[in-house]
Amino acid sequence: MPEAQAICQEPEVDFTVLDRIIFDDYGGNREAMIMMMQAIQRQYRFLPEPALQYISQAIGIPLTKIYEVATFYASFSLVPKGRHIMHVCTGTACHLKGSGGLVQHVAARMGLDGGGTTPDLKFTLETVNCLGACAVSPVVVLDDRYYPKANVGQLNRLIEQIDTE
Amino acid sequence: MATAPRAAAAPSYAKKFACAGELEQYRQALIERTDPAAPRILVCCGTGCKAVGSLDLLEAMKGAVSAAGAQVRVMPEIKRTGCHGFCSRGPLMSFQPENLFYQRVQPADAEEIVRETILGGKRVQKFLYTPPGSKEPIATVDEIPFFAKQTKLVLKRVGRIDPFDINDALVHGAYKGLVKALTEMTPAQVIEEIKTSRLRGRGGGGFPAGVKWESCAKQPGRHYIICNGDEGDPGAFMDASVMEGDPHAVIEGMAIAAYAIGSDRGFFYVRFEYPLAVQTLTRAIRQAEEMGLIGENVLGTRFTFKVSISTGAGAFVCGESSALMSSLEGKVGRPRPKYIRSTERGFRDSPSNLNNVETYANVPEIILRGGAWYTGIGTERSTGTKVFSLTGNVHNVGLVEVPMGSSLREIVYGIGGGIPNRKELKAVQTGGPSGGCIPIPKKFLDINVGFGRLAEIGSMMGSGGMIVMDENTCMVEVSRYFISFLVGESCGQCAPCREGLTRMKEILTRITRGEGRPGDVELLEEIGTFTNSFSLCGLGTSSANPVLSTIRYFREEYDAHIRDKKCPSGVCKPLFYYEIDPATCTGCGLCRVKCPAKAIAGEKKKPHTIHQDLCIKCMECYKNCKFTSIRIM
């Protein structure tokens, strides 16, 4: 099995973890593929290619179909994400209160083109459509912590904290 | 030390209820052991309040109460609840039984509240709500216009019960509708009742739920019940609040639908951006299963109904029913090119009934009180209530439930408290990205909000997002925002939606940059009409609405951008500049201090001026000037 060998050369993916997700948590059910991929993404902060190849073999879905799913849904990433993830809500309410400017500001400050991950894998900037906290817009979430009514000064302080790590 | 009333009140349940009688007995025991006069503190832990730290507040309150334990006569029960609705005033808490309402409470205030309110029995003025333009604080929930003017049907338990505790839901009447359906009604009678109620789908389409159930029930084969919790409209969080605040209402509604249609399997499809909803639903499903309210042989009958949760992975288009079903099957969420209703062949190519969260949450009450009762609320063609998430430039941002047919005036001014900062109301946007902008000052403030009327004026009910826009909102920019949202969310498979939206975004971006050309509006109309008629799915066939509705009502703004190269609202940066009116400027210097670009100069008590080359048009001076001396030119 040449493909299996190729997989084993990647040190970062733990196959016992994959087995647990695919078979123990979701019973190898093809319909649960999106949930499996979400679990894998939670584990590694992105979808490692060997993991997707493993799912393909484990539940018998062509890799191209898995690749389609991985590139279709916004929450999946095929490249590693940063250790700190900032979500800026760009829902309508947040947009009206200037979240677009916050995105631009953070992106410029981190040298990112509108979003993405810094080369040192320290920081990822993403936009999200609506977090349902419109009352305190604009909302920024850094590492699962909410920052309501966010402003440039506050974000600068958060970024400085990350920078000094 | 007194014990919390719950610990004494909770009778144990070791096994599933074997019949409806056992459940009612248990419910009765719960109610009897709950002292209605016992003090309870409800801390809102909906997403909005959580974002401003209500979980910390909850812990602080628990700590402060137990620290004061020895002096407390009756230990109040502190409950975390779902969304109270008044999100702009969070974190919120209310004190039962007197229904005292505190707002903007911080964890540090916990100790003071325990000392003054719980031990001292006093109302702390600073936590009371004072309506805008008034000096009189209002103490109780029932007196606050935001709450008093609402009709809570779907939200009746949201914010009043602990969503993690099924006992609490049972005390407040959960699963009574299911019991009635299972013990007193045939499936056909259930469908008949829903048809009588004229309940229409709350997800956007407004299709009569009873008719849908009936056509699904007629199909042979295994049936599926699906709940659409993929509330993707930006600025809408009604369904999230229902799932987070009263998950049992939705589960019960699905179970009743399953009984009526003859299904034994249900699915929740919840967007992953709502982790709290997933948590509450997971817990609620487990508790209901343990009690035998769903699962095998519900309450000893032959009715079996299993429910599970799937989460979306971030795709707006998955709110479309066929795309949602593809996604539920673990596939790419592209709408299916089929002219077959999903009630005939949907999920797993089997007859599937899909309704959204709010629709299901309406069902138990209809069964309990009858379809005829339900038609007494709302209008002839749109019965019942509708939950809106009121956001944008309005005082009271939050969740409101009103009878169908309420006027926009009532919602925006009566409940919403009007527009802050002495601004003019310009438009109300309903229906999410596929909806339209309704111009208000002109003629539509007294329009009755219902399915038909909104469609007539070029918008739609949608799932219930209602975004209030003031005079500083540029309609061209709003339409550009929605179109670029849709460009990112189009599934891409069908050409009109993909290509049409791309071109519309290009043109709109051009206009907002001041590079608009004569004929652009006509071109937008042509592409928009084409996209709306030639696209494949519901998303595509309504995708041009933001453009078409803003052109219809705000044509002069487009013209100002294209012909005069001006943005009258002061949003599109290349198309306006700020100027200080020397006649009204008092030279207070506030703008000079606030300006981050140091673009404002002037001597004290003399009119200031703006250095246009330095100005970054950040709006700080405009927002802060107390004499409205800063003008948009």
Place this chain on the structure above:
Amino acid sequence: MKVILDGKEVDAEAGRTILEVARANGVDIPTLCHVPALEPAAMCRLCTVELVEGRRSRLVTACNFPLRGEVEIKTDTPRLRKGRKVLIELLHTRCPDSVVLKELAERYGADLARFPDDNKDCVVCGLCVRVCERIGANVLALSGRGVEIRVNTSFGRTARHCIGCGACAQICPVEKIRIRDEEAERVVIVCGREAARIPLRPCSSCGKPFGPVIDLSLVMERAGEAQVPAFNLLVCPACSRRSHARRLAERHFEQYDIEPAPGGGAE
């Protein structure tokens, strides 16, 4: 069952699509993303027609709308012509040199200069992906969404499991998939990018590479039968033909020999 097609009453079998009935009756409805052998995908929307049911009229795509009742179909109204015109103009920007789109543009009076070119060498009809799933080896996928959607291979990499069947190249309406043999490999180029490489088998006679080395089990599975005609030849078609011809010549020309050489023979 009778339906009215562009004003004429025609026979239609229930369950047939509008497109099938129209074609059977000589009415030409334009399509880009449809071939009869594959499930309709209704992606290009070019075959949109007007369907009149009672007093209601709506737009449906002909390729996948199954006829169930007696309805009226209009395939060429001003509204449709206008929509198709815009559609062709929009698709043309993605593929400015496509012959098919130029022909359609002429037919519908499209103004091809209205939108700036955005050459992507693909109109995203999805035919290649669907045919690859049905006949090929699941090499091609539609990755991304919205504007980003495109025909792609897994991770955008050159695929090695392609069977080189060529169905994608054959089916592409804008002729943007090419297959060419490079020394010992067959290369599939999709929208200007290399999508797959398949090693070629050298001829045991002349040594020149010829047919692709492929996974036969997959082909047999696709074909749905155990017996697949001689695929794994060792000799290239040219050598095979040559040796065949030589043998034929040896056999037949001998019979016409008036005086066979002693000791020699065709046997």
